[in-house]
Structures are given as C-alpha cells and as structure tokens.
Amino acid sequence: MNLLYKSTRDAEKTVTASQAILKGLADDGGLFVPVSIPKLPVSLGELKEMSYQEIAYTVMKEFLTDFTEEELKSCIAKAYDSKFDTEEIAPLAKVEDAYYLELFHGATIAFKDMALSILPHLLTTSAKKNQVKNEIVILTATSGDTGKAALAGFADVEGTKIIVFYPKNGVSRVQELQMVTQKGDNTSVVAIHGNFDNAQSGVKAMFENKELEKELNEAGYQFSSANSINIGRLVPQVVYYVYAYAKLLQNEEIAEDEEINVVVPTGNFGNILAAYYAKNMGIPIAKLICASNENKVLYDFFQTGTYDRNREFVLTTSPSMDILISSNLERLIYKISGEDARKDTDLMTELKTKGSYAITGEMKANLADFAAGYATEEQVAKTIHDVYEDTGYVMDTHTAVAATVYKAYREDSKDDRKTVIASTASPYKFAGSVMSAIDPKYKGQDDFKLIEELQKVSGTEIPNAIKEIMNAEIRHNTECDVDQMEQTVKNILGVK
Numbered sequence: 001m002n003l004l005y006k007s008t009r010d011a012e013k014t015v016t017a018s019q020a021i022l023k024g025l026a027d028d029g030g031l032f033v034p035v036s037i038p039k040l041p042v043s044l045g046e047l048k049e050m051s052y053q054e055i056a057y058t059v060m061k062e063f064l065t066d067f068t069e070e071e072l073k074s075c076i077a078k079a080y081d082s083k084f085d086t087e088e089i090a091p092l093a094k095v096e097d098a099y100y101l102e103l104f105h106g107a108t109i110a111f112k113d114m115a116l117s118i119l120p121h122l123l124t125t126s127a128k129k130n131q132v133k134n135e136i137v138i139l140t141a142t143s144g145d146t147g148k149a150a151l152a153g154f155a156d157v158e159g160t161k162i163i164v165f166y167p168k169n170g171v172s173r174v175q176e177l178q179m180v181t182q183k184g185d186n187t188s189v190v191a192i193h194g195n196f197d198n199a200q201s202g203v204k205a206m207f208e209n210k211e212l213e214k215e216l217n218e219a220g221y222q223f224s225s226a227n228s229i230n231i232g233r234l235v236p237q238v239v240y241y242v243y244a245y246a247k248l249l250q251n252e253e254i255a256e257d258e259e260i261n262v263v264v265p266t267g268n269f270g271n272i273l274a275a276y277y278a279k280n281m282g283i284p285i286a287k288l289i290c291a292s293n294e295n296k297v298l299y300d301f302f303q304t305g306t307y308d309r310n311r312e313f314v315l316t317t318s319p320s321m322d323i324l325i326s327s328n329l330e331r332l333i334y335k336i337s338g339e340d341a342r343k344d345t346d347l348m349t350e351l352k353t354k355g356s357y358a359i360t361g362e363m364k365a366n367l368a369d370f371a372a373g374y375a376t377e378e379q380v381a382k383t384i385h386d387v388y389e390d391t392g393y394v395m396d397t398h399t400a401v402a403a404t405v406y407k408a409y410r411e412d413s414k415d416d417r418k419t420v421i422a423s424t425a426s427p428y429k430f431a432g433s434v435m436s437a438i439d440p441k442y443k444g445q446d447d448f449k450l451i452e453e454l455q456k457v458s459g460t461e462i463p464n465a466i467k468e469i470m471n472a473e474i475r476h477n478t479e480c481d482v483d484q485m486e487q488t489v490k491n492i493l494g495v496k
C-alpha cells in the first residue's frame with residue numbers, strides 16, 4: 001500500500017513520498033504530512049536485536065513507500081557509515097538517572113547530521129524517480145547547525161546546488177567557521193543582516209514565489225528544502241527514537257512495553273515532532289517534554305494555548321534554539337485540529353499577519369501527550385557545571401536546556417518514568433559557553449583555546465569536525481540585507 005502525503009493547508013490533493021521530498025514545501029505554503037502515521041511493522045522485542053541501519057530501514061520503508069527496497073537500503077548505507085565516529089551511530093549514555101541519546105557523532109557534530117546525511121540521497125533518488133531534469137537548488141536558512149550539516153551532505157552531490165543563509169551575529173564562532181570554510185563547487189554561504197526568523201521567512205517567501213519559480217525553471221533550476229519542513233528530514237529522525245527504545249530493551253534498562261519519557265531541546269519543533277511520530281508508530285512513550293531556552297514561545301504555547309511571537313528575540317548560549325517561529329509546530333496544529341486544513345490555514349494566516357494565534361479548548365485538550373518547560377541561561381550553566389562535577393560527563397548548552405527541564409519536570413510531577421534526553425550537539429561545538437559554565441575563569445577566552453581545555457577536562461577526543469576547521473581556508477564571504485535574499489540567490493545562480 002502506498003502511503004501518500006497531503007498539505008496541512010489542503011486536505012484534497014495528495015502526493016507521493018518522493019514528490020513531497022522533492023518539493024519540500026507544498027504549493028499552498030503548507031507542510032506535507034502523511035495521510036496517516038504507519039504502525040511499526042515488527043514487535044518491540046524484535047527491534048532489540050537490530051542495528052541502527054536495520055531499524056532505519058524498518059521505520060523508513062513504512063513512510064517512504066514509493067522507494068524500492070534496494071533504493072532505500074542504498075540511501076541508508078551511504079548515510080550511516082564511517083562518517084559517524086561510532087558504529088552505534090546514536091549511542092545512549094546513562095548519566096545519573098537519565099539516558100542521553102547522543103545524536104552528535106556525525107560529520108558536523110550536531111543532531112542535524114542524523115537526517116542530513118541521508119537527505120541528499122533521498123532527494124537525488126526522488127529526482128530520478130520523478131524524471132526531474134532541472135538542477136535542484138537546496139535553499140536553507142540556518143540557526144547554525146542545519147547549515148553546516150546540509151552543506152556537508154550536499155557538497156559535490158551531482159545535480160544539486162546548495163545555498164545557505166545564516167544570521168551574521170546569531171551563530172557561534174565554531175558554527176560560522178564550519179560554514180564559511182565549506183568546500184565543494186556547488187556550495188554557497190550567505191550571512192544575512194538579521195536573525196534566524198528573518199532568514200527562515202526570506203527562504204519561505206522564495207519557495208512561495210511563483211514568478212521566481214518560473215524564472216528558475218526557464219534557467220533549468222528548481223528549489224528544494226533541506227530544512228526540517230522537508231518530510232525527508234523528519235522521517236529519518238523518527239528512527240533514533242525507535243533505536244533508543246530498542247537499546248533500553250537490549251540493555252535491560254526497561255521491560256518490554258514499559259513506558260518512557262522523552263525530553264527534547266526544541267527550536268523549530270522538528271526533533272520533538274519526530275518523537276511524537278515514533279509514539280504514534282507504537283513506541284511506548286508517555287510524555288514528550290518540550291524544552292525551551294529563554295526564547296520560550298513554545299513553553300508559553302503549551303501553558304496557555306496561545307502562540308505569540310511578539311516578544312524580544314534573545315540571543316542565548318544555545319543559538320540553535322533561538323527561534324520564535326517554530327515551523328514544524330504547524331504539523332502538530334494540523335493534527336490536534338482533527339486534520340482541519342481550513343483551521344490550520346486560518347491560524348497560520350493569523351501568525352503571519354498578527355504574529356499570534358490561539359487554539360481552541362478542544363485542540364488544547366489534544367496536547368495531553370506533551371509537557372513543557374524552559375531553562376534560563378543561569379540554569380543551563382549550572383546544569384553543565386553540576387553534572388560535570390558530580391559525574392565527569394560534559395554536555396553542550398542545548399542538551400543542558402533539556403537536562404534542566406527534565407530535573408524540574410521530575411521534581412514537580414513526581415513522574416519517575418525512565419527518561420531519554422535528546423543530546424543534540426557535541427560540547428566541542430560550544431566550547432566557550434561550556435567551559436565558562438564549568439569554571440567562570442574561562443569566560444571571554446578564545447573558543448579555540450578552550451577546545452584544548454575541554455579535551456583535558458572531559459578526557460574525550462577532539463572531533464574531526466573541529467580539527468578540520470582549525471586551519472581551513474575561508475571560502476565564503478557573501479553578506480546581504482534581509483530584503484536582498486532573492487537577488488542574492490539569482491546572482492549566485494546567474495539568473496538575471
């Protein structure tokens with residue numbers, strides 16, 4: 001049976017998985033969702049013997065039904081290989097009473113690698129299946145980590161070009177260096193004079209611009225997206241939640257069918273939505289705990305039922321979560337509205353025009369699977385410090401947002417289910433903030449000097465991703481204003 005996808009803003013039209021991956025965003029501006037979430041085709045007990053790659057195939061084949069077995073297995077084999085520094089791909093570390101699912105062992109040491117190492121293969125396979133002749137231009141807005149992971153994934157992939165926009169003063173030094181030193185003739189990196197939301201809105205506007213689409217088509221190009229609005233990002237992310245459950249079973253940390261909780265440090269709502277899909281597939285997840293930093297628009301939404309982006313944008317030490325418009329939330333809004341495309345469209349229009357919307361009481365009642373919390377900058381630093389002092393485990397700032405929220409949730413709710421914390425970045429990526437949290441004497445010191453200190457205190461090896469950029473040549477220096485993004489894309493592509 002073929003699983004089809006429809007837009008959150010149009011219940012009528014459907015497309016295949018490969019078409020949804022190619023398009024990224026639906027023509028009406030909505031996000032593609034599967035018409036139903038498939039059930040796991042195997043028992044939980046059967047999962048526990050499987051490798052990461054086997055679980056990836058088991059999960060993804062249920063979502064990407066128009067891929068052949070050979071195509072999908074080939075994509076998986078190319079993605080989850082020695083680019084990862086551990087055969088487990090996503091190891092689970094038990095620290096104190098929690099399980100840290102380390103999603104940062106890929107090429108760019110953040111969790112975006114989990115999906116972006118496979119997306120280029122899913123996309124080029126989709127292009128072949130649909131006889132696409134145009135060159136595919138990946139257009140991406142990044143709050144820091146997506147950009148590099150997408151660049152690394154698409155660099156020199158035939159038939160593609162990639163253009164990444166990042167907020168000039170909104171990413172860490174390591175993140176910026178990782179991007180501007182990117183090799184590959186098909187890669188472009190642009191710093192915009194604005195924040196991540198400006199970058200994301202600018203990219204979305206280009207996707208929705210029919211005139212631009214026509215011009216590009218005449219020049220032999222078409223856009224696609226590597227952002228987490230692409231279903232080709234979301235589906236591979238479901239895999240590691242299934243894998244984490246399998247690992248807990250295999251290690252006899254839980255009994256079969258035992259419910260667990262999951263805490264996810266959240267920005268664009270992609271990662272936690274994947275956990276929600278895993279739950280809907282049949283993984284016994286009780287609570288999905290959404291952890292925000294001081295940009296706590298999601299925390300407020302879960303408390304009040306009102307989503308309100310009209311607030312000050314705070315630059316925090318967890319920049320990949322500095323987001324006020326969480327794109328993927330639309331998929332949840334659609335779901336809790338009873339798949340009412342009309343309602344979803346109305347709310348998203350309100351978000352665009354007023355910057356806020358309120359869901360109905362009935363919709364709010366459908367959010368019972370979720371809990372939410374947020375962490376202040378001070379709490380994040382304290383968590384990194386305390387866990388290091390007590391256990392020697394060093395976590396990054398994003399993971400520390402989740403760990404802080406986890407502790408507070410556990411105390412307040414008395415819910416003592418075993419809990420998986422999504423650990424989304426290597427501490428090496430945010431060495432400055434991490435070392436300053438461990439000892440304030442490091443405050444203000446150069447990130448690269450602190451990398452060596454971090455190695456000493458953590459006793460872990462400096463990842464290749466960091467060694468690589470230490471002496472690499474800067475290859476990208478384009479900057480532009482927010483209102484010049486479209487012109488910049490045309491310049492890069494040589495379209496007038």
Ligand SMILES: *Cc1c(COP(=O)(O)O)cnc(C)c1O
Pocket residue numbers: 110111112145146228265266267268269270271272320321398424425
């Ligand atoms: C992207 C990112 C997040 C947020 O994930 P979303 O899917 O956008 O919610 C959290 N932590 C890190 C390190 C990230 O790179």
